[in-house]
């Protein structure tokens with residue numbers, strides 16, 4: 068029988084790696100709290116039409132990457148991203164009726180049937196946030212600046228910020244027509260996919276990785292020439308605010324991103340290219356001023372972003388010293404196991420992380436394991452200690468050892484750990 072393996076593109080994260088994940092997640096949660104975001108949890112499964120209507124029928128995600136299935140007559144999809152579900156929940160729970168501005172953050176698994184490579188998976192985790200009820204551009208600038216600080220906090224030193232404005236529906240329609248007319252003249256030079264996109268979604272051709280398409284769009288009209296005055300002013304103010312904040316950025320007029328719901332502000336941040344190669348987009352986001360209305364809610368503007376957690380973990384340069392326990396209780400024979408279990412429990416009651424080794428292995432093997440787990444203290448229970456009602460305390464950091472009456476052991480260990488290193492994974 069062949070062994071069962073994880074589904075292609077879906078990964079296990081083993082405890083040896085989880086410390087790095089926690090550092091990133093904790094830094095993110097701290098940032099979110101500082102900026103007034105509250106956590107929201109929405110389902111992993113949503114009705115398929117939610118994504119078709121928001122992400123867009125002709126996007127790569129909806130056309131070929133969704134895990135969709137029918138269950139008891141309902142068309143369902145494993146969420147490929149978090150914004151649509153958050154907006155659905157916002158409308159469904161009438162949140163706009165309770166508060167004028169809503170700031171939500173989330174973390175969780177997303178699913179896209181993409182071709183797996185480093186930093187690109189079929190199940191991946193996103194850290195994201197949605198800010199509803201503020202038309203910007205102040206909110207937009209603050210979000211971008213917040214994300215630059217966050218990337219700095221997790222040790223991504225070379226983050227590059229790209230911004231663009233897609234304009235509102237009116238600007239986009241004008242640009243779409245101009246771009247389609249231009250590319251129609253080059254139809255034969257486009258990839259097969261893009262020839263099809265010409266009638267369905269010409270903006271996506273700007274985003275194509277195919278060299279034929281990249282060559283064809285080189286002389287294409289610029290998006291910004293087609294922005295309305297109001298859109299142009301919105302984008303000017305965004306840049307002015309970023310300048311006031313001292314946030315470095317580059318305007319990339321070709322930045323379109325792979326989701327159809329965007330309006331006006333768009334941004335991406337790239338970094339750690341040495342580690343991530345071509346998949347170095349750490350996060351992306353933008354404004355989606357019409358989604359709430361499109362989902363049957365009121366006219367509420369919104370902006371948000373999501374970051375790929377795996378990519379952040381790879382990019383993050385923060386050193387993590389993981390320790391799984393503080394105190395290691397080592398009975399040297401079966402006779403000491405009962406006493407060891409009691410000591411272990413009493414240490415935990417004092418908030419001390421403790422590990423009891425009840426395997427009855429040798430002192431050497433037990434100390435090796437204590438070190439491997441990153442314990443600072445070992446409590447050894449040999450025959451002599453048991454007979455005397457004592458315990459031997461070995462400070463593995465300070466390399467000292469002493470014998471204590473057993474009833475003092477918990478207090479001494481707790482005090483010593485409190486005064487010294489505090490570790491958590």
Ligand code: HAM
Pocket residue numbers: 147148149150179181186187188189190191192193195196197324325326348349350351352353354355370371372373374375376377378
């Ligand atoms: P997105 O650009 O599709 O935007 O994804 C955001 C980030 O998720 C990407 O920059 C990347 O870091 C990560 N990511 C995407 N696909 C994969 C994958 N297959 N494997 C690993 N990481 C991946 C969104 O999802 C929007 N919902 C962002 C947003 C929120 N816009 C407004 N609000």
